[in-house]
Amino acid sequence: MDSPVLDTPAGSDMPTSLRAAARLIRDGSLTADTLAEMCLHRVRAVDPQVRAFVGVDEPAVRAQARELTREARAGRLRGPLHGVPVAVKDVIDVAGMPTRCGSNVTDPVAAAADAPAVGRLRAAGALIFGKTHTHEFAHGVTTPPTRNPWDLEKIPGGSSGGSAAAVASGQCLAALGSDTGGSIRVPSALCGVAGLRPGRDDIPVEGVAAFSPRLDTCGPIGRDAHDLALLHAVLSGGRGTLPSDVGGLTAGIVGAQTGELGDGVGEAVAAVADVMAEAGVRVRPVSVPPFDAWSAPRAQFVLTDFLEVHRDAGFYPQRTDRYTAEVAGYLRHAETIPAAVRTAAIAALDELARRLAASCAAVDVVVLPTTPVTAPRIRDCAYEPDQAGRAAVIGTLMRLCGPFSWCGWAAVSVPCGFDAGGMPIGVQIAGRSASTVLAVAAAYQDRTGHHLREPMPMPSRRREAPAVG
Numbered sequence: 001m002d003s004p005v006l007d008t009p010a011g012s013d014m015p016t017s018l019r020a021a022a023r024l025i026r027d028g029s030l031t032a033d034t035l036a037e038m039c040l041h042r043v044r045a046v047d048p049q050v051r052a053f054v055g056v057d058e059p060a061v062r063a064q065a066r067e068l069t070r071e072a073r074a075g076r077l078r079g080p081l082h083g084v085p086v087a088v089k090d091v092i093d094v095a096g097m098p099t100r101c102g103s104n105v106t107d108p109v110a111a112a113a114d115a116p117a118v119g120r121l122r123a124a125g126a127l128i129f130g131k132t133h134t135h136e137f138a139h140g141v142t143t144p145p146t147r148n149p150w151d152l153e154k155i156p157g158g159s160s161g162g163s164a165a166a167v168a169s170g171q172c173l174a175a176l177g178s179d180t181g182g183s184i185r186v187p188s189a190l191c192g193v194a195g196l197r198p199g200r201d202d203i204p205v206e207g208v209a210a211f212s213p214r215l216d217t218c219g220p221i222g223r224d225a226h227d228l229a230l231l232h233a234v235l236s237g238g239r240g241t242l243p244s245d246v247g248g249l250t251a252g253i254v255g256a257q258t259g260e261l262g263d264g265v266g267e268a269v270a271a272v273a274d275v276m277a278e279a280g281v282r283v284r285p286v287s288v289p290p291f292d293a294w295s296a297p298r299a300q301f302v303l304t305d306f307l308e309v310h311r312d313a314g315f316y317p318q319r320t321d322r323y324t325a326e327v328a329g330y331l332r333h334a335e336t337i338p339a340a341v342r343t344a345a346i347a348a349l350d351e352l353a354r355r356l357a358a359s360c361a362a363v364d365v366v367v368l369p370t371t372p373v374t375a376p377r378i379r380d381c382a383y384e385p386d387q388a389g390r391a392a393v394i395g396t397l398m399r400l401c402g403p404f405s406w407c408g409w410a411a412v413s414v415p416c417g418f419d420a421g422g423m424p425i426g427v428q429i430a431g432r433s434a435s436t437v438l439a440v441a442a443a444y445q446d447r448t449g450h451h452l453r454e455p456m457p458m459p460s461r462r463r464e465a466p467a468v469g
Helices: 018-026 032-050 058-073 116-123 161-168 185-191 225-235 265-278 292-312 325-335 339-359 388-398 402-407 434-446
Strands: 053-055 085-089 127-132 174-179 194-197 217-222 250-254 282-286 365-369 410-418 424-431
Touching: 018 032, 018 225, 032 058, 032 085, 032 127, 053 161, 058 127, 085 161, 116 127, 116 174, 116 225, 127 161, 161 174, 161 185, 161 217, 174 194, 185 194, 185 388, 185 410, 185 424, 194 225, 194 434, 217 225, 225 410, 225 434, 250 265, 265 282, 265 365, 265 410, 265 424, 265 434, 292 325, 292 339, 292 402, 339 402, 365 434, 410 434, 424 434
Parallel strands: 085 127, 085 174, 250 282, 250 365
Antiparallel strands: 053 127, 174 217, 194 217, 194 410, 365 424, 410 424
16 A cells, blocks of 8 residues: 555645745745745645644734735845745744743743844744744654644654744745754755754744754755755854855765665665766765764763753653653753763763764764654554663664764755655765855755655746845
8 A cells, every 4th residue: 555645736836945935035936925824735635644733823824924015015134044944843933923842841921022032033034933843852763643744644853843844744834943063964854854953053042942052053944055045144243155066075975884784775875876976076984983872872961951941941740741852861861860860971072073073083074864754653652651662763873873963063954865765865964164064965966856846746946046136
């Protein structure tokens, strides 16, 4: 029996990228209110199946769109995102909307102000479109109730699964997520879209619910690396212009240290090196510390951070009965980790980071799979009281992302192929500079078409040139 896929009506004429939409609005070929109606139509048609959104306030969306249309007609464009709908993960404050963090633990109180990242989107003209589902308190990779648009029986990844699924299913052109150990990159890989974990301190995290403050970041999800570059420039306060030429950059290709990979993943990522070489990037193998070595100390550090955040918020143990069994289990486990173990974990992670930096000193970016496997089935990720099954899923999907979080590097995931079952495979490009990793990712995508494939059937899309500027 075929796996269920997205069942959507044809007929909407959605721009193919954020940049295309922005250009069409700027030159008057498209209005913000028309684009908003296209997206609202998609939400009504698609989201009952995908369940990417916590909610979309249609009257509020239309009010924003009308104002943005009036401004454009008067020649008053706010910025490079004028009129483009952008969704926001429900761990990030949006004025007038509650930030529930995917949990019954939080109170349904509307945020008094936008998070700075959301404020920067608005200042650039973005239409804040709605809140997307997150795994509870961003601690997980399955993001119930959201489903993967490529196969509704499979997980979208997490914890920014709603944001990735919304973009992949064409309900919006971009979304904001958060990434502590892979929460933007993992769902972007599993859903076949592009996602950026920015460098440490690139984008403000005030107004974003804390998970592990040393590691927390806020970043964009979009159709491709060019869209991410535009979003990163807006979110980082104007920094992040892509280098015009990647010739002369060096990419280190990670080999056996990734550990076991699923069918088709290694081959798809190996082919990326050939394309990068065609773009002028120097390609060489690089040997890094085994990724499995990071797993135990990283879990010990993150869990104890998570526990401290929830104690400080007055959530745990006071509201234990309102957590899901999964997250309550993580918190109880964190209570058993001694302070000495946490201290040793930090020392081990710092030493691994030192070794990683030394092994990559001669390269500009590191290239490896984003996830070792493609999206697993929802039923294979069911929570078990002893946590063994779910912990194995989290550990597998996050294994190749967490080290770059600890190092404070930027890392982007973009599509690089599909497995035998038609599920997307993501390649991760990591480095010290967001502009460099985005430039290499964009050069790769300019020469490939994996990011142009969509869950089927999908409505027709415009294919205008995406240039903005």
